[in-house]
Amino acid sequence: MSGIRPTGFLHLGNYFGALRNYVRMQDEFECFFMVADIHSLTTHPDTSQLKHHVRRVLAENIACGLDPDKVALYCQSHLRETGELYLYLNMLAYKGELEKTVTFKDKVKLQPENVNAGLLTYPVLQAADIIIHRATLVPVGKDQEQHLEMSRNFVKRFNHRYGEVFPEPRAFNFGNELMRVPSLDGSGKMSKSENQSATIYLADDDDSIRKKIMKAKTDSGPTKKNSPKPDYIEVLFQLMKLVSDEEVVKKFEEEYNNLTIRYGDMKKKLAEDMIEFIRPIRQRVESILKDDDYIRDVMVKGAEKARASAEVTMDKVREAIGLRYY
């Protein structure tokens, strides 16, 4: 189970942190993936563009390889049962631990004028989203590790107080480690809404990709053989490892180590490989977005599958808590 907020265009971080794993999981597991529209309201109260973003994120999920016939692909707000579970979990979540959450503290700094209770209880709603399907594996990027730890704590408290209903969920990646795709300038991570000029989006056209990469900071090159790479150069290598062939990366690594590297050539190659990677995804998104009936159909069927799973869980939850009076 996992989700992505419809707060803007999806980017390489979403792809390599989340979507790539979703696509691999769909053949091995029973999967639930959602567009986290309610979560987006904690930071994006203006809903004038919400419909447009929800449809796009859904199309981007499919364009990256998710098959709505194999998984439940749905909108968070279409699964009303989650609201009920969130309410019960709130009684097991403590103000102190919520206030200490790193993402909460970051967002308080970003939007001091809108520190709403939804922002504080974001990890509680996220836990409800996950455990409503009694999910165990949650494909997410590294930034979500702490939230998953909180989900496990809520589950342990629920099971301890009311009896075993939920398995403990954990962050999942097919590789050894959770991913963090850095921004092109090496100053942070790629993001939907911050640092947009240093983020590569799945919707970027060939020219924008080329411009963003060619503009990336470099220097006059290493002066000592086999020296460590500065952050902004490391980023270029990291991105190249994601989209270029192994031999290409190896060639530039060798050139770096023996001081013959020309960053201009490296960026040109990275830009071309990135364009080849993004272009087919962008084109598929554009064609899916033209088909309103298909998008509606995906949402309706996805919500039905999610509801069937949630109803079973909520029966167990109400029974375990002791909310049956006759």
Ligand code: AMP
């Ligand atoms: P969000 O964009 O915050 O809705 O996150 C959706 C998914 O993408 C989550 O699983 C995140 O962990 C993942 N994600 C977002 N940004 C990055 C990034 N720069 N690197 C790796 N994963 C990311």
